[in-house]
Amino acid sequence: MKLKFEPCYRAALAALFVLLVWSVWSGAQAATTNAPPAAASTNIAPLVPGLSGIKEEYLTFGLDRVEFLDRHRVFGEALWKYLASLIYIFLAFYISKFIDFLTRVWLKRLAAKTQTQFDDLLLELVHGPIKVVSFVIFLYVGLGIFRWPPGVQVFLSKGLIVIVAFSITYMVLKLVDLLMGYWKQRAVREEDKSFDEQLFPIVRKSLKVVVVVVAVLVTSQNLGINITGLIASLSVGGLALGLAAQDTLANLFGAVSVFMDKPFRIGDRIKIDTIDGTVEAIGLRSTRVRNLDGHLITVPNKTMGNTAITNVTRRPNIKSEFNIGITYDTPTEKVKLALKLLEEVYRAHPMTCDLIISFNKFADSALNIFVVHWWNGLDHKAYLAGMQELNLEIKRRFDEAGISFAFPTQTVYLKQDSAWHVGSEGPPPRVT
Known part of the structure; x- marks a missing residue:
């Protein structure tokens, strides 16, 4: 639910007026005395040093010179003080509205000249709180020139602190809402926005709780x-809570790190330790991966933050490295022909984006041709079908050229003694 500022603003003004009357009455009761009324000049207090050089009749609007207003008292204070205070409240209210109007006009002009959304957010942010802050400041200046009872002076000082703190806290909370709204707009374009929608409320509420707690502590101080x-109680309680929910917090921070870094998205194929599969869901506690066998594996998010993750889907293309062996009795010219045929077959395929072919070594049972092939695409099924086409074409072209593929073979030579024959004494010759 969106918090409307104007009702809060008016309620704060009403509460301020009630507390002001109560403070004056309390101060008057505490300072009850039979002393004669003080001179008008003693009613001006040097609470605002910047106004000490201004004539008193200007600060009091000349009301202290009116005998009727100076003689009649309400709660122990001269009546002219209340009338002057009402004038200052009136001035503070309209001056604050004028400052708010100037600020909005200036920010609107600034926002119209730029393409960024920062000034638009700033315009929405300062509207309202700046009115309250300026109102309280001018009200404090206006009422602070009078010699009020000590209770009223304390109320003015502390009331200024509370209302300014309330306004700043409200601005920070509104800033959190604006930033979260901007974040949510960006997340709408993401494929895995379901995870973002889970994280939005937790992050927003957590930030607001932190802001309110800090505001209360600073204001109290x-x-x-x-x-x-x-603070000590909060620290002990936070430590106990952290120890009790250690795994939960670790998983939550792991989820935040996955969100911020985005090493993978829903639908990506990833490899984590011995797990190889497709990401189906990303939650606050765990991530669900379906492996190539069809099993659904739940991986705690703290593992995601501490383990190397290979995102297979994010590769720009599919790279293959393999060896093709031809027999040792293949003539040199046919070896060259084999290299040429491989080059032609792979280059002719439309999905080949790069290729390396090299007769790189004499293997144990074959003349080895090393092939590095890059497939221009990420669809694994299409890649397997394409490689099958390439392999069949290579087999056909090699058969036509009379080039034989090698396979691991071992030649056994028997050294046989001609004197030995069936029925001879002793063991047969040793096979080497």
């Missing part, structure tokens, strides 16, 4: 609250 014990 600025209000004079000792947060050392609270």
